[in-house]
Amino acid sequence: MLLITDRPEQSHKLDRLLSLWGPCAVVDLNRPVAVRPASRHLLISDVDLSNRASVEAVRRTLASHRSAGTPFLCLLRDPSPRTAVQANAIGASAVLSADAPAKVLLGEVGRMLNGAGDSQPVQQQFVAASVVVADMLERAARGDALSPAALDGGIEAINRAADQRDLGAWLDMVWSHDDATYQHCLLVAGLAAAFAERLSFPETARRLVTGAALLHDVGKARIPLAILHKPGALTAEEMRIVREHPRVGYEMLRMQGGFEREIVDAAYSHHEYLDGSGYPRGLRADEVSDLVRMITICDVYAALIERRSYKAPMAPEQAYGTLAAMTGKLDPDLLRAFRQVVLPN
Structure with a gap:
């Protein structure tokens, strides 16, 4: 997985939680460091989409790491129609509130990684x-x-x-x-x-x-x-x-x-x-x-x-x-x- 974030103070906790489903690399938009392109099973963003510069930074990062068919989960801090439109514009496969309970987040990540069917x-x-x-x-x-x-x-x-x-x-x-x-x-x-x-x-x-x-x-x-x-x-x-x-x-x-x-x-x-x-x-x-x-x-x-x-x-x-x-x-x-x-x- 690849996590794109603009709040690194939160990224470690989220990264560790996401590790339930396997290795997770992190791109911090505030301090961009080259992350070697690799085959990604899932891309996740936790970014303020009300900030135009951040939206463009997410778009560029996605272009570098997203292959055809790779699902992209966009976490929204502001569940307004405007940010939902922004999420769709940058190609989100699914959106979820950034404040969603961990169980909901992990369930959605598991669904996107393992297919849309109900889990066992x-x-x-x-x-x-x-x-x-x-x-x-x-x-x-x-x-x-x-x-x-x-x-x-x-x-x-x-x-x-x-x-x-x-x-x-x-x-x-x-x-x-x-x-x-x-x-x-x-x-x-x-x-x-x-x-x-x-x-x-x-x-x-x-x-x-x-x-x-x-x-x-x-x-x-x-x-x-x-x-x-x-x-x-x-x-x-x-x-x-x-x-x-x-x-x-x-x-x-x-x-x-x-x-x-x-x-x-x-x-x-x-x-x-x-x-x-x-x-x-x-x-x-x-x-x-x-x-x-x-x-x-x-x-x-x-x-x-x-x-x-x-x-x-x-x-x-x-x-x-x-x-x-x-x-x-x-x-x-x-x-x-x-x-x-x-x-x-």
Whole structure:
């Protein structure tokens, strides 16, 4: 995708949200930098169309990057007839309010990328969950309170997707996300929801497991993106900063209040191992709750199968074999049950 904007202070947030559907390059009309022409599946503009100079700048940028048939979504800040006419004049395939909710924006982008037909239920649930993850991490990064209602909606969406018992479809959509942190949250939450469903947990327990998975890495919102998105190995100091995220997430949830004790504990303890070799507290055996044991299994498995620029993803069989070889670290009974989630045949 290519995002054309004249308000760079907003572009990073929009770019990161759009990364749900894949890589997104940005052209800032205030500081034009050459963006190498490439095959674009979708062009998006977030520009003040009441400014004639901006309209002409958008027109020139489109001419450089638009091929025949490439859809163009124009975000309108002023939904007046005049700006709608301007959008049509520069060739918009669709228009949407720049203030449209993230769910509406992502749904429209998905429709334009994947065709005009109605999306499948799992895709609809995935978009809803992605919006929740984006909102959660943005709020956490700013130091704002998380929205319990939004989180409940994300938990519901992920659990209903798990009801379909189509983990492969969920994984395919996760891989389309270009932001590593969003991808990981959605991956662990999808695995945990499928795990709880496979264990026939009642709905209340399923919501607790999925909620814990959704929030387990919330502390990473306070880790600099330059470290989280670094393409190579981390330095010792960068690793020290990353390893603070369980404590940061715990303090964040504890200070806000209103979250179940088990969810707060999962944010703090999901890197603990039963043999005491984990962090940040070196918990052992019965000090690690059953829910945390589930989240840890999903978290480690997710890290093994994730695609990164610096490592190839493991195949499911190899990733599960790696978990099975972690003798003494993971709960063996839960690990056997997890096999039916990721290697059902």
